[in-house]
Amino acid sequence: MKSTIRITDSVLDPEECRRFVADNRCGGQTLFAGAVRDNTQGKKVGYLEYEAYIPMAEKELARIIRASREKWPIVKVAIHHRVGTLHVGELAVVVAVSAAHRQAAFEACMYLIDELKKDVPIWKKEFFKDGEVVVSDRA
Amino acid sequence: MKIDLLAFGPSKEIIGQQKTTLELPEGCTSDELKADLLERYPALGNVDSLRIAVNETYVIESVALSEGDEVAIIPPVSGG
Numbered sequence: 001m002k003s004t005i006r007i008t009d010s011v012l013d014p015e016e017c018r019r020f021v022a023d024n025r026c027g028g029q030t031l032f033a034g035a036v037r038d039n040t041q042g043k044k045v046g047y048l049e050y051e052a053y054i055p056m057a058e059k060e061l062a063r064i065i066r067a068s069r070e071k072w073p074i075v076k077v078a079i080h081h082r083v084g085t086l087h088v089g090e091l092a093v094v095v096a097v098s099a100a101h102r103q104a105a106f107e108a109c110m111y112l113i114d115e116l117k118k119d120v121p122i123w124k125k126e127f128f129k130d131g132e133v134v135v136s137d138r139a
Numbered sequence: 140m141k142i143d144l145l146a147f148g149p150s151k152e153i154i155g156q157q158k159t160t161l162e163l164p165e166g167c168t169s170d171e172l173k174a175d176l177l178e179r180y181p182a183l184g185n186v187d188s189l190r191i192a193v194n195e196t197y198v199i200e201s202v203a204l205s206e207g208d209e210v211a212i213i214p215p216v217s218g219g
Contacts, residue, residue, distance in 0.1 A: 034219050050218065053147055053211055056195035057218075081218060093219050113219060121192070121211070122218025123148030135149045 003077040005061045007054050007122075009084035017078035017096035026075050026098035028105035032113050034093040036086050044129040050083045050092060053121040057081070064115040068097075071111065072104040079112065081122060092124075140165055140206040142172075150189065150212040153182045163204065169193055170201035172210060186214045 004020055014033050021029055036048055065077050078096040086092055095112045099105040116122075126134045144161050146154045154176075163172065169191050177183050190213040191198045197213070204210065 051147060052218070053145065053192075053195075053213070056192055056211065059195050117216070117219040119197070119216065120218050121147065121213055121216055123214070124217045125148075135152055 002075075003062075003065045004079075005058055005065075006080045007052050007057055007083060008080065009082065012080050012082050012091040012094050014091065014094045014096070017080055017094045020078040021076040021096045021098035023075050023098050026100055026105075028100070028102035029096065029098045030102070030105040030109040031097075032093075032095045032109050033091050034113070036088050036090050036092060038088045040126055040128075040134075043132070045088060046127045046129045047088070048086045048092070048127065049125045050081075050086060051123050051125075052081070052083050054083075057120050057122055060120045061116070064112055064119065067115070068108045068111050072099065072108040074099045074104055074108045077108075077112065079116070081116075081120075083122070140167075140204070142204055142206070142208045142210050145209060145211040147211065147213065148217070149186050149214045150183060153180050153186070154212075167204050168201045169198045169204060169210065172204065173212075176212065183212070189214055 018031055061079050074097050076098045080094045082092050095109055097105045097109040141160055144159045151157050192211040192213055194209050
Protein backbone atom coordinates (compact mmCIF):
# COMPACT_ATOMS: atom_id res chain seq x y z
CA MET A 1 0.00 0.00 0.00
CA LYS A 2 1.25 3.45 -0.83
CA SER A 3 0.97 6.19 1.73
CA THR A 4 2.31 9.66 2.32
CA ILE A 5 2.71 11.62 5.54
CA ARG A 6 3.57 15.28 5.83
CA ILE A 7 3.83 17.65 8.79
CA THR A 8 4.32 21.15 7.49
CA ASP A 9 4.00 24.83 8.32
CA SER A 10 2.68 25.51 4.80
CA VAL A 11 -0.97 25.79 3.75
CA LEU A 12 -2.56 22.35 3.16
CA ASP A 13 -3.94 21.41 -0.24
CA PRO A 14 -6.71 18.77 -0.02
CA GLU A 15 -6.60 18.24 -3.78
CA GLU A 16 -2.96 17.21 -3.54
CA CYS A 17 -3.97 14.48 -1.04
CA ARG A 18 -6.87 13.38 -3.24
CA ARG A 19 -4.61 13.15 -6.28
CA PHE A 20 -2.13 11.04 -4.28
CA VAL A 21 -4.78 8.46 -3.34
CA ALA A 22 -6.41 8.37 -6.78
CA ASP A 23 -5.97 4.89 -8.27
CA ASN A 24 -7.66 3.10 -11.14
CA ARG A 25 -8.45 0.11 -8.91
CA CYS A 26 -10.37 2.36 -6.54
CA GLY A 27 -13.95 3.48 -6.99
CA GLY A 28 -13.97 5.30 -3.68
CA GLN A 29 -11.91 8.23 -2.47
CA THR A 30 -12.77 9.78 0.90
CA LEU A 31 -11.28 12.94 2.24
CA PHE A 32 -11.56 14.49 5.68
CA ALA A 33 -10.43 18.07 6.10
CA GLY A 34 -10.27 19.52 9.62
CA ALA A 35 -10.57 23.31 9.80
CA VAL A 36 -10.05 25.85 12.59
CA ARG A 37 -13.44 26.69 14.15
CA ASP A 38 -14.30 30.25 15.11
CA ASN A 39 -15.18 29.25 18.65
CA THR A 40 -14.41 26.73 21.38
CA GLN A 41 -17.47 26.12 23.52
CA GLY A 42 -18.80 29.55 22.63
CA LYS A 43 -15.55 31.48 23.19
CA LYS A 44 -14.35 33.37 20.13
CA VAL A 45 -11.09 32.01 18.71
CA GLY A 46 -8.51 34.47 17.40
CA TYR A 47 -5.97 31.96 16.12
CA LEU A 48 -4.33 28.66 17.02
CA GLU A 49 -0.77 27.49 17.28
CA TYR A 50 0.03 23.86 16.61
CA GLU A 51 3.29 22.22 17.65
CA ALA A 52 4.41 18.68 16.95
CA TYR A 53 7.06 16.25 18.10
CA ILE A 54 7.67 15.75 14.41
CA PRO A 55 9.78 12.56 14.17
CA MET A 56 7.51 10.73 16.62
CA ALA A 57 4.36 12.14 15.02
CA GLU A 58 5.52 10.75 11.67
CA LYS A 59 6.16 7.33 13.25
CA GLU A 60 2.76 7.32 14.97
CA LEU A 61 1.01 8.29 11.73
CA ALA A 62 2.80 5.45 9.94
CA ARG A 63 1.69 3.09 12.73
CA ILE A 64 -2.00 4.06 12.52
CA ILE A 65 -1.89 3.78 8.73
CA ARG A 66 -0.50 0.22 9.07
CA ALA A 67 -3.26 -0.57 11.61
CA SER A 68 -5.94 0.78 9.24
CA ARG A 69 -4.64 -1.43 6.47
CA GLU A 70 -5.06 -4.50 8.66
CA LYS A 71 -8.70 -3.60 9.25
CA TRP A 72 -9.84 -2.52 5.77
CA PRO A 73 -8.87 -3.32 2.17
CA ILE A 74 -7.72 0.20 1.45
CA VAL A 75 -5.27 1.06 -1.31
CA LYS A 76 -3.70 4.46 -0.65
CA VAL A 77 -3.58 6.92 2.24
CA ALA A 78 -2.40 10.52 2.50
CA ILE A 79 -2.24 12.43 5.79
CA HIS A 80 -1.05 16.02 5.96
CA HIS A 81 -1.01 18.00 9.23
CA ARG A 82 -0.17 21.64 9.57
CA VAL A 83 1.85 23.20 12.39
CA GLY A 84 2.54 26.81 13.32
CA THR A 85 -0.02 29.62 13.39
CA LEU A 86 -3.46 28.91 11.91
CA HIS A 87 -6.38 31.29 11.54
CA VAL A 88 -10.12 30.57 11.56
CA GLY A 89 -11.17 28.61 8.49
CA GLU A 90 -7.69 27.31 7.66
CA LEU A 91 -7.10 23.57 7.43
CA ALA A 92 -5.17 21.87 10.23
CA VAL A 93 -5.39 18.33 8.87
CA VAL A 94 -6.30 16.41 5.73
CA VAL A 95 -6.82 12.63 5.63
CA ALA A 96 -7.48 10.99 2.25
CA VAL A 97 -8.12 7.28 1.65
CA SER A 98 -8.90 5.24 -1.44
CA ALA A 99 -10.41 1.77 -1.72
CA ALA A 100 -12.22 -0.34 -4.31
CA HIS A 101 -15.53 0.46 -2.61
CA ARG A 102 -16.82 3.35 -0.52
CA GLN A 103 -17.47 1.59 2.79
CA ALA A 104 -13.82 0.73 3.45
CA ALA A 105 -12.74 4.20 2.35
CA PHE A 106 -15.23 5.95 4.68
CA GLU A 107 -14.54 3.70 7.67
CA ALA A 108 -10.75 3.82 7.36
CA CYS A 109 -10.79 7.61 6.98
CA MET A 110 -12.88 7.96 10.16
CA TYR A 111 -10.60 5.54 12.01
CA LEU A 112 -7.47 7.43 10.93
CA ILE A 113 -8.67 10.86 12.09
CA ASP A 114 -9.95 9.36 15.38
CA GLU A 115 -6.63 7.61 16.07
CA LEU A 116 -4.67 10.71 15.05
CA LYS A 117 -6.52 12.67 17.72
CA LYS A 118 -5.71 10.03 20.37
CA ASP A 119 -2.06 9.20 19.86
CA VAL A 120 -0.19 11.43 17.44
CA PRO A 121 1.98 13.90 19.39
CA ILE A 122 0.63 17.21 18.10
CA TRP A 123 -0.70 19.95 20.37
CA LYS A 124 -2.74 23.05 19.83
CA LYS A 125 -2.70 26.24 21.81
CA GLU A 126 -5.75 28.46 21.51
CA PHE A 127 -5.50 32.24 21.49
CA PHE A 128 -8.95 33.65 22.16
CA LYS A 129 -10.15 37.07 21.03
CA ASP A 130 -10.56 38.16 24.65
CA GLY A 131 -6.83 37.58 25.23
CA GLU A 132 -7.10 34.26 27.06
CA VAL A 133 -4.59 31.58 26.05
CA VAL A 134 -5.37 27.89 26.58
CA VAL A 135 -3.03 24.97 26.02
CA SER A 136 -5.74 22.61 24.98
CA ASP A 137 -6.16 18.98 25.92
CA ARG A 138 -9.36 18.80 23.89
CA ALA A 139 -9.26 17.85 20.26
CA MET B 140 24.39 8.80 32.36
CA LYS B 141 22.94 11.62 30.32
CA ILE B 142 19.57 11.64 28.59
CA ASP B 143 17.78 14.28 26.56
CA LEU B 144 14.42 15.34 27.95
CA LEU B 145 11.82 16.82 25.60
CA ALA B 146 8.65 18.54 26.74
CA PHE B 147 5.69 19.64 24.63
CA GLY B 148 2.38 21.45 25.03
CA PRO B 149 1.40 21.93 28.68
CA SER B 150 4.48 20.05 29.94
CA LYS B 151 6.77 22.47 28.06
CA GLU B 152 4.99 25.41 29.67
CA ILE B 153 5.58 23.87 33.11
CA ILE B 154 9.22 22.87 32.63
CA GLY B 155 9.96 26.10 30.81
CA GLN B 156 11.94 24.70 27.89
CA GLN B 157 11.47 22.16 25.15
CA LYS B 158 14.81 20.37 25.48
CA THR B 159 17.10 19.77 28.44
CA THR B 160 19.85 17.30 29.20
CA LEU B 161 19.58 15.43 32.49
CA GLU B 162 22.18 13.47 34.43
CA LEU B 163 20.55 10.31 35.82
CA PRO B 164 21.86 7.39 37.88
CA GLU B 165 22.73 4.29 35.84
CA GLY B 166 19.77 1.96 35.43
CA CYS B 167 17.20 4.68 36.09
CA THR B 168 13.82 3.63 34.69
CA SER B 169 11.22 5.67 32.84
CA ASP B 170 8.85 5.41 35.82
CA GLU B 171 11.55 6.65 38.20
CA LEU B 172 12.27 9.59 35.92
CA LYS B 173 8.55 10.42 35.73
CA ALA B 174 8.25 10.29 39.53
CA ASP B 175 11.33 12.50 39.85
CA LEU B 176 9.91 15.04 37.40
CA LEU B 177 6.56 15.10 39.23
CA GLU B 178 8.45 15.86 42.42
CA ARG B 179 10.51 18.62 40.81
CA TYR B 180 7.59 20.12 38.89
CA PRO B 181 4.47 19.48 40.99
CA ALA B 182 2.32 21.29 38.37
CA LEU B 183 2.90 18.30 36.05
CA GLY B 184 0.61 16.41 38.42
CA ASN B 185 -2.27 18.59 37.21
CA VAL B 186 -1.84 17.37 33.62
CA ASP B 187 -4.16 14.43 32.97
CA SER B 188 -2.70 11.17 31.70
CA LEU B 189 0.87 12.23 31.08
CA ARG B 190 2.61 9.68 28.88
CA ILE B 191 6.30 9.04 28.40
CA ALA B 192 7.96 8.21 25.10
CA VAL B 193 11.48 6.82 24.86
CA ASN B 194 13.23 7.26 21.52
CA GLU B 195 9.96 8.27 19.84
CA THR B 196 7.88 5.31 21.08
CA TYR B 197 5.26 5.39 23.83
CA VAL B 198 6.31 3.49 26.94
CA ILE B 199 3.61 1.04 28.05
CA GLU B 200 5.53 -0.59 30.89
CA SER B 201 8.45 1.11 32.58
CA VAL B 202 11.77 0.55 30.80
CA ALA B 203 15.40 1.00 31.87
CA LEU B 204 16.89 4.11 30.32
CA SER B 205 20.28 4.21 28.62
CA GLU B 206 22.89 6.87 27.94
CA GLY B 207 21.79 9.11 25.09
CA ASP B 208 18.10 8.15 25.18
CA GLU B 209 15.60 10.77 24.10
CA VAL B 210 12.77 10.85 26.62
CA ALA B 211 9.66 12.91 25.91
CA ILE B 212 6.91 13.93 28.30
CA ILE B 213 3.70 13.66 26.31
CA PRO B 214 0.63 15.44 27.68
CA PRO B 215 -2.76 14.62 26.13
CA VAL B 216 -2.46 15.33 22.44
CA SER B 217 -4.79 17.75 20.66
CA GLY B 218 -3.96 17.53 16.97
CA GLY B 219 -6.44 17.33 14.14
